[in-house]
Amino acid sequence: MKRATALRALAGLLAGPALAPFSRSWAQTGNAPAGPLRVVASFSILADMVQQVAGPLADIYTLVVRGGDAHVFEPRPADAQKLAQADLVVLNGLHLEGWMDRLVQASGFKGRLLVASEGITPRLLDGHPDPHAWQSLRLAETYVRNIQGALKAALPRQAARIDQQGSRYLADIRALDGWVRTQIATLPPAQRRAVTTHDAFGYFAAEYGVTWLAPQGWTTAEEVSAKDVARVVRELRAQRVRALFLESAGDPRLMQQIAREAGVRIGGELYADTLSPVGGPADTYLHLFEYNVKTMLQAMRGH
Structure with a gap:
């Protein structure tokens, strides 16, 4: 509708x-x-x-x-x-x-x-x-x-x-x-870099010392241009970012395209704006945060 x-x-x-x-x-x-x-x-x-x-x-x-x-x-x-x-x-x-x-x-x-x-x-x-x-x-x-x-x-x-x-x-x-602060401190600052579909992790970045890139702005309703994709691919290569993530509520095709063009492996799926179904890995706000951090760290370490 x-x-x-x-x-x-x-x-x-x-x-x-x-x-x-x-x-x-x-x-x-x-x-x-x-x-x-x-x-x-x-x-x-x-x-x-x-x-x-x-x-x-x-x-x-x-x-x-x-x-x-x-x-x-x-x-x-x-x-x-x-x-x-x-x-x-x-x-x-x-x-x-x-x-x-x-x-x-x-x-x-x-x-x-x-x-x-x-x-x-x-x-x-x-x-x-x-x-x-x-x-x-x-x-x-x-x-x-x-x-x-x-x-x-x-x-x-x-x-x-x-x-x-x-x-x-x-x-x-x-x-x-x-x-969270203790876990992130185990990573060298150069490894604390990641990419998601839209700019949903800016507060996380500011709070915990992680650099985030995204082809979209803060809303998933925003259109993504070829220029936006090319910019993220260039930054991925220049900064040697290891961690690229899908979002649970997003269309995976955009990030799959960026991963192919940049030669980066997709490190998993994060929950940005929504909880998972009950019984899933992010079925409460605190479970969401813990799951996201564990998923981020595993990908940032290159595992």
């Missing part, structure tokens, strides 16, 4: 019968809902963060499901229905969800909308904010604190429990961050 067609379908929902609401929104009444908080998260990584902090206190619906691409997502009428019935909507911000404003308007959502990246100073690409701030575990702490605050405002009687669960999750994030 084309974007315009999808949005017309969403808007058409408002002209039909009124949607049966869940419990009244805490944002409208000032009172906590009787059952689990109805939360809509824009994509799977955010949904997992909310789940880790909220536990059974929230019922979470994910718009861009595991394996999906938030950059090119097309909302469905069912998504507008979920927003209309939600108490809280959590999105990344930094222009990742370009479709969210229209979806909120079409759904008639009246609850609270949390921008999880609020307070983060973004890196800029050609003057535009890079939305992939979760690729730094240090910045992920800001996400978690923002989520924690929104949940406590929604469920004030559960504030102590939310604080306990949030503190435990933050401790896990800090422990993983220490492990």
Whole structure:
């Protein structure tokens, strides 16, 4: 379905019968809902963060499901229905969800909308904010604190429990961050170079001292020109980059072409913008980070 067609379908929902609401929104009444908080998260990584902090206190619906691409997502009428019935909507911000404003308007959502990246100073690409701030575990702490605050405002009687669960999750994030730094420090700086499909690892690069190249900018919706491909191939050869990666939600053909032209072996698949299916190697945010780092290091060492 084309974007315009999808949005017309969403808007058409408002002209039909009124949607049966869940419990009244805490944002409208000032009172906590009787059952689990109805939360809509824009994509799977955010949904997992909310789940880790909220536990059974929230019922979470994910718009861009595991394996999906938030950059090119097309909302469905069912998504507008979920927003209309939600108490809280959590999105990344930094222009990742370009479709969210229209979806909120079409759904008639009246609850609270949390921008999880609020307070983060973004890196800029050609003057535009890079939305992939979760690729730094240090910045992920800001996400978690923002989520924690929104949940406590929604469920004030559960504030102590939310604080306990949030503190435990933050401790896990800090422990993983220490492990990542230790692991990357085992590589000489000259080997800390890699290539992925789109520029999703800029925050990782800045945080952990790794150089990343990509033929696309920060969005997978961007067209890739022959000039872009030639530039990456030249840099691969000049810098003797060993590690070239596919992305789990991307088309592999572009990177396969670059690998052939540069004479570089593909070192595996990374998860940039989405979790894996449950039971897969990256089925939570922390599993994603650990899996990505292990995959990167193996390829960078030339194994």
